[in-house]
Amino acid sequence: MRLAGKLALSAAVLAGASALAFWWLTAPRVLPAEVVAAFPPGNAAEGERIFWAGGCASCHAAPGAEGEARLALPGGLQLKTGFGAFIAPNISSHPTDGIGAWNIGEFANAMQRGVSPDGRHYYPAFPYTSYARMTRDDVADLFAFLKTVPAVEGRAEPTRLGFPFNIRRGIGLWKLVNLDPAPVVSIEGATAEVLRGQYLVEGPGHCGECHTPRDVSGGLKTGEWLSGAVAAEGEGVVPNITPDGLSWSAADIAYYLESGFTPDFDSVGGSMVDVQKNMAMLPAEDRAAIAAYVKAIPGHPNGYPAR
Structure with missing residues (x-):
């Protein structure tokens, strides 16, 4: 076989192997x-x-x-x-x-x-x-x-x-x-209340999906967890709710989630309106746990460009 033919065959084999690898790596994987x-x-x-x-x-x-x-x-x-x-x-x-x-x-x-x-x-x-x-x-x-x-x-x-x-x-x-089921942050000495809040925020509450900046692929930058982000629809920003971006007390946060009112006597707005309606339906201990977790996580600078 001539060199050109060998090269063409090698390229075809490589392309086929790459296609098979892609197909295997991208296959939907279900629970056992x-x-x-x-x-x-x-x-x-x-x-x-x-x-x-x-x-x-x-x-x-x-x-x-x-x-x-x-x-x-x-x-x-x-x-x-x-x-x-x-x-x-x-x-x-x-x-x-x-x-x-x-x-x-x-x-x-x-x-x-x-x-x-x-x-x-x-x-x-x-x-x-x-x-x-x-x-x-x-x-x-x-x-x-x-x-x-x-x-x-x-x-x-x-x-x-x-x-x-x-x-x-x-x-x-x-x-x-x-896709990783592990907790996002590690909080040394976390109380049972903080751990409950971590579960609610990082799991079912999926707060990080809006409040954490994303990379070019759309994945969350977990190293900047809850530091705020450009809104998914490209208009405005979602605020930084780490201790570096939110000065409210845990009681302020819990009351906001219950009532929709901020410590500055303002009211909830934007896409957070629906979220607050959901949070108001939870038991008071769940809102308190969420607030305790938000106060316990590491602080970060704002995860969106300066406005």
Whole structure:
């Protein structure tokens, strides 16, 4: 075989090996069967608490919904970003348009691995990188609660992304770097209250998804945890809530989450309005735990450009 032929053959073999490696590395990976089998039946009453902590209504309720209407979850909210428009799906109990026909394994894989029932990667606009830190009990309880919400007909529009972001398979590589169920920060001598707050903030509450700056791939810069960020939709900033950026006391933070009022007699605004509504539904001890954690984490300079 001539040199040119050998080079062409080598290039073809290398290309084929690279394609196989990419396919293997980016494959959606689900929870092991024995882990799924260990999920408990779930308690719907406890699941409601996780529903509010997880902010499910903020994205999946109809835009502008109030009161009991926030338990109808048809989706449709659009998050317009530099990657494209992410649209929240219907997660009501409807058997075909929502998640009413799902089993606990399908739900757990969506929540903690970002994998759909048909084996595709979910985009991380769905904050499964935070939900991966949730306990099995809380995932099962949330699933039990979602079975009790109204069944709403109609599917939301599909997410609209341009090339190459519309190639879902590539999310597999992104997950290798960014999907980690370990705690984000280590707090020496943390009390039980602070640890409870850490779980709520880093797990179901997914506060870091908005309050932490992101790298060029959209992954969180965890070394700048909760230091604030440019808003996902490119307008304004999400504030720094580390001790270097937020001077409020723990009592101030807990009261803000309950009432929506700041220590300066201002009121909650922007996208935080929905978050505060969710936090107001939690028991007082959960809000106190969140506040204790926010005061205990390392301080950081603002994670967004000077304004």
